[in-house]
Amino acid sequence: MLQSDPCSTPDLIPFEQALALLLSSATRELNVVSVPLWQALARVTSLAYRSPVDVPNFDNSAMDGFALHVDDIATITPAKSFELIGRSMAGKPFNGQCKQGQCVRIMTGAVIPDECNAVVMQEKATTKSPYELGTQISFDINEVTAGQNIRPKGNDIRQGELLFEAGHRLKSADLGLLASLGLHEIKVFAPLKIAVFSSGDELVLPGTPLTEGKIYDSNRITTIALLSELGFEVIDLGILPDDPDVIAKALQAASLKADVIITSGGVSVGEADYLKETVERLGKLSLWKIAMKPGKPFAFGNIDNCYFLGLPGNPVSSMVTLMQLGLPFLRKLQGQTLSSPKTFSATLHQKIRKSPGRKDFQRAIIQLDNEGEWLAEPLVNQNSGVLSSMSRANGFILLPADSESMDKGAKVKVQLFSDLIDS
Structure with a gap:
């Protein structure tokens, strides 16, 4: 059996306990604003949205072809010849009457004429273009069913259907959906x-x-990029020197204009790590030193009404703590309804080393093999x-605090970076 993690000490706070404390602390008054759709990407809805209309709001053709009534197939001459009497184009519907033995040339997305209940695809027409009005159109078909190649009204979304609950973070496809309903502005936090x-x-x-x-x-660039991607308003304060007076003034000033301060470095136990003691002097430190690897020197507290997240200085530790602890806290503080990041089982592609004592987030390449099974290959370094x-x-291989080294072929729990960021 391996010895315990040498960096694990009795005063470390378990990862799960730290996350629970962060989430229980994530409270603030949420202001609601109206923004145009093209500015709403990654914003969080402040109310539930239901569709004001049916989508589509009329029966329309699923393909280019000819609209007709199915009963005509059995009653028209054996050659199944139909007189072409008009055209229904996208945005320009046919407004006439389509009688027995007649058909209407129709394009994808165009309104189905009132008397028609099926569309025969263009490829089934034995009569070739150009399709002039009055032309007899014949089809190579044995049967046509009612509703064939027709997208009925409300087939995608019904009027009154719930689209998003309050607390939903909007993605690009969501904005397209809202635009299809005729909405041009939306209320968000x-x-x-x-x-x-x-x-x-x-x-x-x-x-x-x-x-x-x-x-x-690099840490500040990584942090700002990830926060911006997720719709937060970032205030870049640059690099601070290892000077306690400069740090104190910067923290105090930032606390007056930001909801949250995020720093990297300066929260460990080195002689030049002044951030922890400065936050304690200006406000309150609620968390410090987490039983996780990497990321032990993570700190959390507040300066008056401004929250403080102190990320470790090592680049990987900074990213891991931001993704695993910071993002859930920030999302809840933003008003987003939280969902647990997706995890699933994978097979280890090679042996991994671990000492018990801290929850480990090992970086890995996670992919499907030729049989459709998930494999996790931990990076060597x-x-x-x-x-x-x-x-x-x-992605990460997630190893519980009490776990030890595992051999190739063992089953482990894994988590994709994309699922963490998109959750």
């Missing part, structure tokens, strides 16, 4: 304002020359400073 900065004398902006001992600030592992992987 005002976006959460999140101030983001990195901390550390070693950090420099991408695009500037690196001097000895310096590294590029699970170091929390290897940011490339988050780019190369597409």
Whole structure:
């Protein structure tokens, strides 16, 4: 048996307990705003939406062809010849009468003429184009049924049908759906304002020359990109030096204009890690040091009415804690109805090493094999400073705190990055 995780100590807060505390703390007054559809992507609905109309709002053709009445198939001459009397085009319906022995040329999406109850596809016509009015149209068919190739009124959505509950985060397809109902504006919760900065004398902006001992600030870029993708309003505060007075002034100022402050670095136990003690001095620290790997030095608290999320400085730890702890908290604070991220079982493609003590989120490539079974291949380097592992992987292998190393072929629980972000 392996020894316990050397970084696991009795004062660590279990991951599940930390997440529960975060979610129970996620309360604020939600303001409602009206925005045009094209500005509503990733916003959260403030009320339930029902369809004001049927979609489609008229019977229409599912394909290009000829509209007719099915009873005519049995009564017309054996050659099944129909006189072409008009055209029904998308946006330009046929308004005449279609009598026995007659048909109407019709295009996909066009209104079905009142007397017609079926559409014969164009490919079944033995008469070739051009289809001039008065032409006798013959078909190579044995049977036509009522409703054939017709999309009936309300086939997609019925008037009054529930589309979205309050608390739904809008995706691009949702906006298209709302547009199809004639809506051009929608009521959503005002976006959460999140101030983001990195901390550390070693950090420099991408695009500037690196001097000895310096590294590029990647955590802030990653954090801002993910938050922006999810519809939050981000306030970029740049990089703060390892100076307690500068940090205190920046935190105090940010707390007056943001709902949440997110930092990376400065929350561990190093001599230059000032963020934790500064938050404790200005406000309250409710969480620090979580029994998770990577991500142990995660911190949570508040400065007056502004929440504080302190992400670890190591790039992977920063991303993992933001995805696993930060996003559920922020979504609830934004008014979104939470759903548990999808997890499923996969087979280990190779052995993984783990010591008991902390819940482990190992980066992995998760994919289907040729038999349709899920495989999980953990990346070789699970170091929390290897940011490339988050780019190369597409999911996590979830290992409980009390679990140990597992051999190739073992079943494990996995979670895709895309499911975490889209939940």
